[in-house]
Amino acid sequence: MSVDxxxxxxxxxxxxxxxxxAAALFLEARTANSWAEGEIPEETLEAVYALTRMxxxxxxxxxxxxxxxxxxEARERLVAHMADxxxxxxxxxxxxxxxxxxxxxxxxxxxxxxxxxxxxxTFAANDALRQGMGANNxxxxxxxxxxxxRAAGLAAGPMGGFDAAGIDAEFxxxxxxxxxxxxxxxxxxxxxxxxxxxxxxxDAATATV
Amino acid sequence: MSVDxxxxxxxxxxxxxxxxxAAALFLEARTANSWAEGEIPEETLEAVYALTRMxxxxxxxxxxxxxxxxxxEARERLVAHMADxxxxxxxxxxxxxxxxxxxxxxxxxxxxxxxxxxxxxTFAANDALRQGMGANNxxxxxxxxxxxxRAAGLAAGPMGGFDAAGIDAEFxxxxxxxxxxxxxxxxxxxxxxxxxxxxxxxDAATATV
Numbered sequence: 001m002s003v004d005x006x007x008x009x010x011x012x013x014x015x016x017x018x019x020x021x022a023a024a025l026f027l028e029a030r031t032a033n034s035w036a037e038g039e040i041p042e043e044t045l046e047a048v049y050a051l052t053r054m055x056x057x058x059x060x061x062x063x064x065x066x067x068x069x070x071x072x073e074a075r076e077r078l079v080a081h082m083a084d085x086x087x088x089x090x091x092x093x094x095x096x097x098x099x100x101x102x103x104x105x106x107x108x109x110x111x112x113x114x115x116x117x118x119x120x121x122t123f124a125a126n127d128a129l130r131q132g133m134g135a136n137n138x139x140x141x142x143x144x145x146x147x148x149x150r151a152a153g154l155a156a157g158p159m160g161g162f163d164a165a166g167i168d169a170e171f172x173x174x175x176x177x178x179x180x181x182x183x184x185x186x187x188x189x190x191x192x193x194x195x196x197x198x199x200x201x202x203d204a205a206t207a208t209v
Numbered sequence: 210m211s212v213d214x215x216x217x218x219x220x221x222x223x224x225x226x227x228x229x230x231a232a233a234l235f236l237e238a239r240t241a242n243s244w245a246e247g248e249i250p251e252e253t254l255e256a257v258y259a260l261t262r263m264x265x266x267x268x269x270x271x272x273x274x275x276x277x278x279x280x281x282e283a284r285e286r287l288v289a290h291m292a293d294x295x296x297x298x299x300x301x302x303x304x305x306x307x308x309x310x311x312x313x314x315x316x317x318x319x320x321x322x323x324x325x326x327x328x329x330x331t332f333a334a335n336d337a338l339r340q341g342m343g344a345n346n347x348x349x350x351x352x353x354x355x356x357x358x359r360a361a362g363l364a365a366g367p368m369g370g371f372d373a374a375g376i377d378a379e380f381x382x383x384x385x386x387x388x389x390x391x392x393x394x395x396x397x398x399x400x401x402x403x404x405x406x407x408x409x410x411x412d413a414a415t416a417t418v
Contacts, residue, residue, distance in 0.1 A: 014256035016362040021230040026260040026357070046411050047223035051235040053408040055352060058369045060406040066415040074418040111407055136348050136369075136389070143264060143352020148235065153225040160267045160345075171418065180345070197269040198320055199262040202255050206275040209283040209380065 025150050032155035033089050033193055035186025040095040044152050051148035055141045059113045063105040063134040064141035067098040067171050077170050082182065083161030093157065093184035098167060099145065100177040101138035103130045135180065142181050149185055157184035234359050241364035242298050242402055244395025249304040253361050260357035264350045268322045272314040272343040273350035276307040276380050286379050291391065292370030302366065302393035307376060308354065309386040310347035312339045344389065351390050358394055366393035 012019050023029075045068055053062070069078050078098065079091050090096055106123035109116060123130055142158070149156045159182045167179040221228050232238075254277055262271065278287050287307065288300050299305055315332035318325060332339055351367070358365045368391045376388040 009252045009255050011256050011259055014253050015360050016233055017230040017360050021226040022360065024225055026263045031265045043218045044223050046218050047220050049411050049415055050220055053414065054235045056240045056355065056367055062409050064414065068415060068417040070417055113406065136344065139345050139348030140352040143349040146265065147356055151224050151226045151231065158265055197322065200271050202258050205262065205273065206258055206277060208277040208279055
């Protein structure tokens with residue numbers, strides 16, 4: 001299904017990636033609610049992460065943590081905390097990733113941000129600042145994660161409807177990690193269950209000064 | 210400069226985009242602090258937005274708003290609110306985008322999310338919920354924005370170091386929009402001013418259950 005993305009310009013003329021990549025990553029990709037059968041091999045998940053991790057973050061703090069929920073037993077524990085409308089698809093998706101952010105990202109700064117490691121005590125003393133920076137930067141990384149999954153041939157179904165405290169109790173206990181997005185993953189099955197929703201036009205969402 | 214991204218797998222074998230796209234979008238792209246000279250045409254900005262807007266957001270709320278800071282006068286007003294270390298590059302970048310999120314995203318739901326428009330009164334009554342959802346979803350969109358800029362041949366330099374209240378007073382007055390990221394943009398000049406910082410390994414940032 002084609003989408004009218006830029007009526008005033010020839011979009012492809014402005015891009016340095018080919019039309020297949022633009023389609024797969026941006027223009028034709030859809031949030032998925034069903035998938036082709038078949039397990040997602042470990043190598044594919046490694047590839048998704050290898051791309052995701054290149055995302056820029058403030059001072060390179062990389063707060064995103066990923067829990068791959070593969071076993072049927074763990075999947076049942078996760079589904080119990082999903083909103084009713086998300087339970088069935090989360091149970092049947094070939095793979096599910098719980099995305100969390102680690103509010104203790106400052107502890108890794110000697111490795112991730114040696115140029116800024118002198119600020120570790122400042123961050124250690126400011127829980128609210130670490131929480132905000134952790135959440136914000138992990139959401140930027142989540143944008144990269146969705147794109148990375150598509151680059152690896154997966155259709156992604158990100159969901160915000162779940163009991164985050166329940167998921168944290170199940171999967172993040174004993175850490176300072178907070179679940180913020182659950183993403184179903186699998187090979188596309190070609191089923192589109194509704195028309196794409198409206199996207200804001202250039203003039204509605206942007207302005208030039 | 211090549212990066213050891215996936216020592217255990219042949220990364221390209223796992224991808225459906227070609228190696229040029231993977232390099233341009235993820236693997237070889239770097240945060241930029243200097244750029245080739247030359248204006249960025251309007252058509253390129255339209256292309257960046259045409260890709261950015263395809264990002265998934267919760268209920269399709271699309272809270273991201275972009276202010277393209279093109280005029281020298283506006284650029285000076287922006288630079289006044291940037292952290293000292295960001296002033297020079299923000300002044301000289303061929304283009305600068307101020308990314309804000311609109312906490313009044315619920316007002317557009319009849320257009321962006323007609324399936325969920327019945328929830329408008331609920332969101333209208335809950336400023337904190339709108340603020341959180343606006344910030345989180347706009348950061349996911351910011352991840353797509355950085356990737357979209359790269360797809361359009363631009364090098365991006367995202368920055369969090371600025372006086373957000375000052376920028377809001379300059380560029381978001383009379384709205385419920387809040388600036389959260391400033392991104393310098395331009396054609397790459399090939400200058401890499403330092404080695405890429407360490408990225409967390411698969412086993413450090415992910416776990417399987």
